[in-house]
Every structure is written in C-alpha cells, then in structure tokens.
Amino acid sequence: MGRSPCCAKEGLNKGAWTSQEDDILIEYLRINGEGKWRNLPQNAGLKRCGKSCRLRWLNYLRPDIKRGNIGPDEEDLIIRLHKLLGNRWSLIAGRLPGRTDNEIKNYWNTNLGKKVQNHQISTTVSIPPKLSGHSDENNFPPPAVSTTPMLSGYTDENNFNPVPTINLMPSIDTSTLPSSPISKTCTNSNVIRTKAFRCSSKLLLTPQPNKSCKENLETNVIGVGLMPMDGQHHSVNKPTELSGAFDELLSLVTTTPTPTGSSGDHNNNQSSDLLMNFNVGHICLSDLLNSDFSGVCDFNYSDDNMSNDLSPVSADQPPLTQYSFSSLLNSGAEWFEE
DNA sequence: AAGGCTTCCAACCGCGTAATA
C-alpha cells in the first residue's frame, strides 16, 4: 500500500510565497497556534500544501527567526557541531538560537563545506554532503593532511582560543574494512551517520577486549548503529562506571600524542583509537554525553594541529567560556535519548 | 549591452518514524 500524498496537489500554489500568503499564515498561526499542518491550508484559506506552510513558518515567519549575518562564532560552532554530528542540521540549528536547519544547511553547502574542504580542517574530514555518496573507493579516504584550521574570524589577532575538537566517531582505515554498503555508509564520512542512531533505544558501546579497534568499531558503531537496539536497557551505575570513563577520556584528550610515521597513519590511529581506548564498557553514550565534562574543558588550542595537539591550558590563559566542551558534547546528547 | 555561467537559497520531495485509530 502506498503512502498517501500529504495533500492534494491540484490547484495548489507552488514556488515563492507572496506577502499576502505570509500574512494569512501568520495571522492563522497567531490565533490557532502551530500544529495540524495538514488541515491548516484549508482552514486558513491558503492554496498551499500543509508541508509548505509548516516550512514557511518554521524557516521564515516565526518571530524568533534570525536571518543572515552568520557571525564567525556561529560559523565556528557550526563547523564543530557538524564535525561531531554530521548532517544533522536540525540538531545543529538547535544549538544556534534563531537559526533554522535549512539556513544552516544552505550556509554549509555554500560556504562552510567549501571552506572546511579547502582548509582540510582536520585529518579526518567530514565529507561535504555532495560528496557523501562518493563512490571512488580508490580515492577514499582523502589525504590525511594535518593543517592549521584558519577559520574565518578566528585569527591570532582577536585572541580566540577555540575549544579542541574531539572526534567521537573515529576515522578508520577503510581499505581494511569489509566493502559492504553499511560499512561504506558509516565510514565514508567521518561523522556519525545519524539515521542509524536515531533508534528508540539507547546506543551502547560495548568494546570487546579481545577485539581490535577496527572490529570493535564495526561491532559497536557500525553494527549496533545500524540496527535497532533490542530494547534492553543496560542501565549503568553512573557515578562509578562513568567516572572511570571520564578518567580515560580525560587522559586521552590531555595526552599530547607523539606522532610516529606519516601523519596519516598517526591521525588515523589516534582517532580510531579514541572510541576504543575510551573504555566505556556498558555505558550508554547518552549518559556520557549528558554528563558534566567541565573538568575536561581546560585545554588550550594549538593552531598547528587542531585535532591532535591538545595541550593543557596554561595558568595565564583565560578559561574557555564561549562554547565549552561539555556544551558541545551535550549538543549531541538529545538524539541519543529515547 | 547582452548572453552565458555560477552562486545562492527558498522551496519542494521523499523517506523514516512517532502517533493514532
């Protein structure tokens, strides 16, 4: 049985909205509030699809919408969140008050994606959306080159010390992975592929001690991530179990890695080890993400190596206040929740 | 000035999933 269309297509206006239509929609929503989008056009007297009305309202007509002029701080936050969350535009937008997913998505596709790509912002590149379906196996992953992330507006002149980026989704050597579509989906982009994690149960990371990092990754991130959980909640004793995890994470991110071999090898190893070394056992990632990371926020940023050179902040440097690591991590917490 | 090309972004489309009957 097919899916019924969201609305009758006949006789509906399409394309750009007129100010008259906007007024009608605003007035209707002012009186009736949001919701019931399907019936809204008929009730409001609009020749539009309910979906279209919803989109128009959410993206343009809502009173709290902030349009244009995405500042350098917002830009940087978008980049960080995208690195963490991937193309989860609505989640990213949720961390940018007044911004919509559509605006951020467009901004990314027209500005940031190119910028990130050009600057090779880290060795584990988040593939821009248009390349996410990249099928040239021989050219993937992209060259792992560690470069200085010179984000617009964040230069030495204005004394900005960005928070270090930590990849929760490790990059892995795709050449050694099975070539199943699932693996490719998860590994072609160094982002958490979101749909897979939006299951109704919590995602658990269960590293197996007798497995390699790669195997663990496949088991936990790829395998579990793409299959609905069984509904069992492996509840954790937060204070005790998590504290150990925090210690590991803390030691991991505060230890300046010693590069060996090519930068590509090093970077891949480091990032792929992150999740595995982070011995969370049966810890629910949502619990982890929801937890207080304030203790691990005191890092300085070495502009030579954003992802890898995480040296402890010195005493004479100001604490990070703008976007803390904890808030960044918390930004990803919601979608792990039930 | 005009035509072609590129960029940007508002809007559309289809799918997944939660909610409801």
Next chain:
DNA sequence: CTATTACGCGGTTGGAAGCCT
C-alpha cells in the same frame, strides 16, 4: 498488533541574482 496518518528531517531542485566575458 496492524494499518494509517501526520510530522519532521535531510537531500535536491530550480529560479533569481550576481558575475564574467
């Protein structure tokens, strides 16, 4: 429990505007 409906999301499209030759 199953079928259906509605919502929300991310990918994509297409037209307007700007740029280039």
